[in-house]
Amino acid sequence: MNALIPFPDISPEIFSVSLFGIEFALRWYALAYIVGILLGWRLVVLAARTPRLWRDETPVMRPQQIEDLLTWVIVGVILGGRLGYAFFYQPEYYLSNPGQILRVWEGGMSFHGGALGVILAGLVYALRHGIAKVSMGDLVVLGVPPGLLLGRIANFINAELWGRPTDLPWGVAFPTEAAQYCPDVTGICARHPSQLYEALLEGVVLGAVLIWLAWRRGAFKTPGLLLGVFLGGYGIARFAVEFVRQPDAQFVSAGNPLGLAWHIGGYGLTMGQILCLPMIALGAFFVLRARARARARTQA
Numbered sequence: 096m097n098a099l100i101p102f103p104d105i106s107p108e109i110f111s112v113s114l115f116g117i118e119f120a121l122r123w124y125a126l127a128y129i130v131g132i133l134l135g136w137r138l139v140v141l142a143a144r145t146p147r148l149w150r151d152e153t154p155v156m157r158p159q160q161i162e163d164l165l166t167w168v169i170v171g172v173i174l175g176g177r178l179g180y181a182f183f184y185q186p187e188y189y190l191s192n193p194g195q196i197l198r199v200w201e202g203g204m205s206f207h208g209g210a211l212g213v214i215l216a217g218l219v220y221a222l223r224h225g226i227a228k229v230s231m232g233d234l235v236v237l238g239v240p241p242g243l244l245l246g247r248i249a250n251f252i253n254a255e256l257w258g259r260p261t262d263l264p265w266g267v268a269f270p271t272e273a274a275q276y277c278p279d280v281t282g283i284c285a286r287h288p289s290q291l292y293e294a295l296l297e298g299v300v301l302g303a304v305l306i307w308l309a310w311r312r313g314a315f316k317t318p319g320l321l322l323g324v325f326l327g328g329y330g331i332a333r334f335a336v337e338f339v340r341q342p343d344a345q346f347v348s349a350g351n352p353l354g355l356a357w358h359i360g361g362y363g364l365t366m367g368q369i370l371c372l373p374m375i376a377l378g379a380f381f382v383l384r385a386r387a388r389a390r391a392r393t394q395a
Contacts, residue, residue: 098264099285107253127249128242135238136165138306142237148309150316155230167220168235171212179208184343184366206243206333207370229318229381236325237305243329244298251290258287258339273344289340296332304328319385327378330371337367 109121140161146152156164180203181189181196189196217235221228250256254269260277266285269275277284305321308314314321342354342365351358356366364372 099266099268099283100264100288102254102268102270105252122249123252124246124249127245131242131245132165132169134241134245136161138241139234139238142234142309142315145310148313148315155227155234155315160224160226161234164217164220164235167216168213171214171216172209173212175212175215176204176206176209179205179211183208183370185345188345207367207374210374227318229322230315233315233318233321236322237309239325240298240302240305244294244302247290247294247298251288251294256290257341258289258292259341260284261287261339263287286341287339289336292336292339293333296336297329301325301328301332317385317389319381319388323378323381323383323385325378326374327382330374330378334368334371334375337365337371340365340367342366 105123107122107124109123109126111121140158142148143154143156143158143161146154149155177197183205184203213235214232217231218228220226221231254271254274257267257269257274260266260280262285265288267288268283268285274286275284277286305314305325308321308324314324342356344354346354346356346366353361354365355363356369357363
């Protein structure tokens, strides 16, 4: 048997209490959302309270505005994430069962849908309050990586969104019946801990790059740079991890064992990779435009 890492004995529930015959539980996933949003909010407020980071030492938003925006962001994340999961990954089921769409407590969220929800909420807020949209985007994306880091760790604790089977020594034996269904593997099936790969790339690496650009390279003085780096960086990281991430079951079939959402002759892209391509393109657009405008200001 190949070397592997046993799945740690961690319950998805931190604690539970019973009140009036109803069981209430605090789960790691919910705590990850709460703490991730709080950490991101404090990081964004810190940037807004540091005038030297901004052109003419004038932050694009005041701390009170950031606090107001937070409510919009939370709604955008939840509604966008749920609608994205329903219509990107299981449209036939949810169109046939529309009453199931908003049952978020049953699981199923899409990062790409959540991102679209936040973008829409941010645009509406910026238009209502006369805030520069791109500069606000730079500020908002600075606070996203902590949530990505904690959310992916919670995915790991929940033993969900695991990767494809692997014989690498850091492969993890996830305990669920679905994770252990590996027709080509004899004995215990180890899989890529793709949740941790994403936590490292999207949370730690991308977050560190954004902080470095903001505090050490004056990125807020070049509107669109941080926004572009985040979009492109997340898209590239997720696109790469998709090669070892197990796709959603509805995409897998006897004729399509890799679960590709689009393919020709067995070669193609997963749904996650397809959704990342516009992010990468948009990220490149914002970075190139920001750099071009910075050069134009220097030459003026």
